[in-house]
Amino acid sequence: MENGFKEHLIRKLGDCAYEPTVTGFHALLEELKRKGKQRAYNFLSGLELEHWANAYFRGQRYGEMTSNAAESFNNWIKEARNLPITKLVDTIRNQIMCQMSERRDIANKWNGIICPTFETNLQDSFNSSRSWNVSKANDDVFEVHSFPSVTVDVGRCVCSYYQWQINGFPCEHAVAAIQRSAYNLNDCVEKYFHVENYREAYAAAIFPIPSMEKPNFCSSDFIILPPIVKRLAGRPRKSRIPS
Template sequence: MEKNPNSYINVEFDQKSGSFVRYFISFCACMDGFNYCWPLLFLDGTFLEGKFKGNLLAATAKDGNQGLFPVAFAIVDSENSANWEWFLRNLKEVVGDGRTLTFISDRHVGLLQSMPNIFPSAHHGYCLFHLQMNLRDHMKYVSASHKVGLMRKLRDCAYAPTVACFNEKLEALKKSSTVVIENFLKDLHPKHWANTYFRGQRYGEMCSNAAEFFNNWVRDAHQLPITKLVDMIRGQIMEPMAECRVKCTKWPDVICLKMEKKLTMAYNDSRSWCVSQANDNVYEVHSHPSILVDVARRVCSCFQWQINGFPCSHAVVAFRDSGRDIHESIDHAFHIDTFKETYNGTIYPIPTMGKPSSTPTDYMIMPPAVKRPPGRPKRKRIPSRGEVVQHIRSGRCRKLGNNNRKTCKEPI
């Protein structure tokens, strides 16, 4: 808090034992930068492998160049409903209520329970990859090829752009395995996973890949003690932010580099298409099939412009024939000026040179109590030699050879 003012930190510890419970942090530079990112957050947790175990929960966004932008993270004892609710309540203090947010997660029960209460106006999308894995787990005594086929058909349903197309794909999915699919979709409303019914804006992101990438990005820190882990993650966020601040100054265009490349590819794909003009804003693109584009409303009848939040090939060719500047109709989140504002803040180092040395009289938070992982048997106590000899003399154990405790047939 001294080196990075206005950051948000919440540390909880047991009042009786003084031991660590959980920790949440969002640096001021991340809080300010998220205001210029997509209003989209990926939520995920991963195991920690150090001495104190626990879990790392993270909220990750994407910048206008589709780059990873960590917003907040927390260290908790386990990934359960109480900790996810606590994480979301702290996250709300960071992201505020200024924008309608979209969350993408792996459908953890803690998120399903607490999300509607803490972020009532937000949209919650389910990770398609996790849904496919859940569907696979629902199928027993089924060949691998059949499982892959059902997972592919579920993916087709998720990507369907219209209601008619969705119903067609869903019918094909149900015909493949009626009982399994009906049980799987019983409590799974398509408004959380299908493009047709999803009302939020997730910019074409169907999976929580950004959150998974963040977990892999900080994997080297998973085995460190808590304070070292936090400081290593701080350094890993600090350095890329400085690099992004420099590299965007070399971009020559109006929008970010990756998005400019996508725009060029869309233009090359649509170069041979003919366009007919209906009025100042509406155009018909003679592709296969014929497509309607309204450049003023930013809609296309292929629905890819609306789903991805970025002009499709039909929109690009319509702008080409209209003589308008397409950059003016692209979401400002993809502009270089917005990208610069995203990385305008700085995460400052925390040098140990000026750190005051602690004394026994200082109040310190003790390490957390390490819980035995579920399913791991308790370590058996090895009896002493005297106990083994006494056990043998009692007549309850058959003596084999010398007094070797390994030959004892009865428990002590």
């Protein structure tokens, strides 16, 4: 029962974190506090909203809400973690070398402007928003009659639902508005998601280090001696003589 209640509160916390609008966030937060009672209040009391809530975050998350890069990296090198330090470093170098080469080869086969995964996301957003009516205020600003209805400023890449600003990637409302505007959809996507930038990220190569060029191994070079401890200045401590 206790575990089920805890998991329920964690899901509610996740709902709060992902909610993009301030109004929706506070409605979900009040529900979390009501159900979690004192434990929820204690947990939330020291958390600054801009550090965990989308509604108050004023940067771009590019669709990411976690910071578990270290955990992913540790899992990626788990077979090498118990190796001696020099072998560990060389194994990681080889893994990165191969990964960069593989991703470079994959990216060179792409013919589009947007990376394929996000190209699919754009198509899904277009399909989801096809039934919505869009009203034009001027060349940049549109009202998308979804539920709820939102305002989209295509020229400023701003949506009143705030999802576009958070991700740097057009949400369903934005896609609907862009389709009715004179703007090119690809130009409204952050360069972060463009194939050109992906290729540039993996353009550099990490080169092999042949073992024949490495210095000869000597086990004595890898013996770690204890630190040298200096006696502190002052009078020597008197030893006790048993009576």
